[in-house]
Amino acid sequence: MPSITRDEVAHLARLARLDLTDEHLDRLAAELDVILTSVATVAEVATADIPPTSHPLPLTNVFREDVVHPSLAPEQALAAAPAVEDQRFRVPRILDEE
């Protein structure tokens, strides 16, 4: 029983806006299955008293004071934009969404 199905990979690809061919999906489903199975062995070692690690550093409450730093000049901010109009990023409209 694979830990990830081909349909799940196709769903994830759609969420990530990746247009994958059938061959890609087959290959990725198999590769992701191996990865997930390998990672799952960790779960065998972890017991209930070991909380999942989201952050390796034992730090909390790292803050910045509410002080303004200079922003980029708009031409810098827009330098990597694929297209610019009226000092704004011009992007394709995504249909069927707001």
Add this chain to the structure above:
Amino acid sequence: MSAQPDALLPFADAVATFDPVLGLEVHVELGTATKMFCGCPTGFGAPPNTQTCPTCLGLPGSLPVVNRVAVESAIRIGLALHSDIAPWCRFARKNYFYPDMPKNYQVSQYDEPIAVGGWLDVDVPTPDGPRRVRVEIERAHMEEDTGKTTHQGGETGRIHGADYSLVDYNRAGIPLIEIVTKPIEGTGASAPEVARAYVAELRALVRALGVSDAHMHQGSLRCDVNVSLRRGPDQPYGTRSETKNVNSLRSTERAVRYEIQRQAAVLAGGGRVVQETRHWHEDTGLTTPGRSKEQAEDYRYFPEPDLVPLAPSDEWVAQLRRTLPEMPAARRRRLQADWAVSDFEMQSIVNAGALDPIEATVADGADPAAARKWWLGELARVANERGVEVGELPIFPADVARVVALVESGALTDTLARRVVDGVLAGEGSPDDVVAARGLKVVDDDAALLAAIDEALAANAEVAEKIRGGKVQAAGVVVGAVMKATRGQADAARVRELLLARLGVSG
């Protein structure tokens, strides 16, 4: 979008047949100087893309750092809502692809919000005076705002090639607090008013806390309205719709009313309500369907690896608790007692948004009744004409207090005072400037008034005879003529007094 208008059931029929359940999600944009995770400024209305940096643009190699004041504001909001403050919580990534977030994810909180539970009491206006309703709070969490997209091109959306969007990331990364209610049940026909009163109370609360200016028309306080209907209080919840883009108190009320009527028509016709996001259109008063709701798992939330957890200490929370101001409800009770007004009058003041202006006017020395008369009368009328809140009119409470003082001292009549206020609203300066510039002074020179009275009597000889004959009520004609001759700058009561004395008649 939908060419066919929605079928609506009359509201009274809808609430007679169905039991509405509300859920309100309010986004409050915090008034911090800088963004949630970077030092970019947050001013409203700056030219596009002038308040961005590598962090809020999501450029490679940039890292977020949490704004301390934003967290303090979140905790203070939680405390004011009687929530429990989480002793430990994390930020989470909400992954979605939409150009309003340059990173392709929004930093939010998922299953570990900073504030859990709580309640807010709201006073719902009724014809019999306010009725108190307790709204239970589910949670309040921190997140970052998105950029502003403007869609360009073909109105109909048919010419896809011509359609594109322009994005301004000035707003991306501004700290937001999202406050989510538990399902609000048992409101029945008053559901629209409860929704409005809740948003109004929350707005008053965050303003009192000083954490946001909470201007709905500028989007610094926004409401998503969830509505579902069921056959009765003992039935399971119905399918809900979520209406976004609700940007005024009035819209909150209207959007709830509309969704109740729309869903009731669907259900009464044997149909099923679709779970979807809908958009409120202020101009038409309609909601239209948006995208169908993505499942939470599609957002693939996971703990934000670039930010360490938050662990507010008991000392810090206690210290923040000591900074809480008088809550709006307590303040209203105090002012109501100070001003000696009824529940109903207080409700009118609050509804008109006149609480702050009246309090400030009284603080500047005006009698509460006089202050109330101005802010609920002439000024409310002008604000309504201009489509703004009364507090946004270009007149200071101190100006109103000065006008009240001038009327009390007899320097202005009510008529003149209105002209002075008109002048201040027209940008002609302070009340004293307007009095001087427009020459608006009460003619208090009795000799001048008597001369005007004699002229008016000569021009109205018949009326003069009637008055002499005892028809005192005819005096109004002569008083009116004198007021006209003095361009309204005489004290009508004094004119009448002098007139009657002149004719040897007692009033």
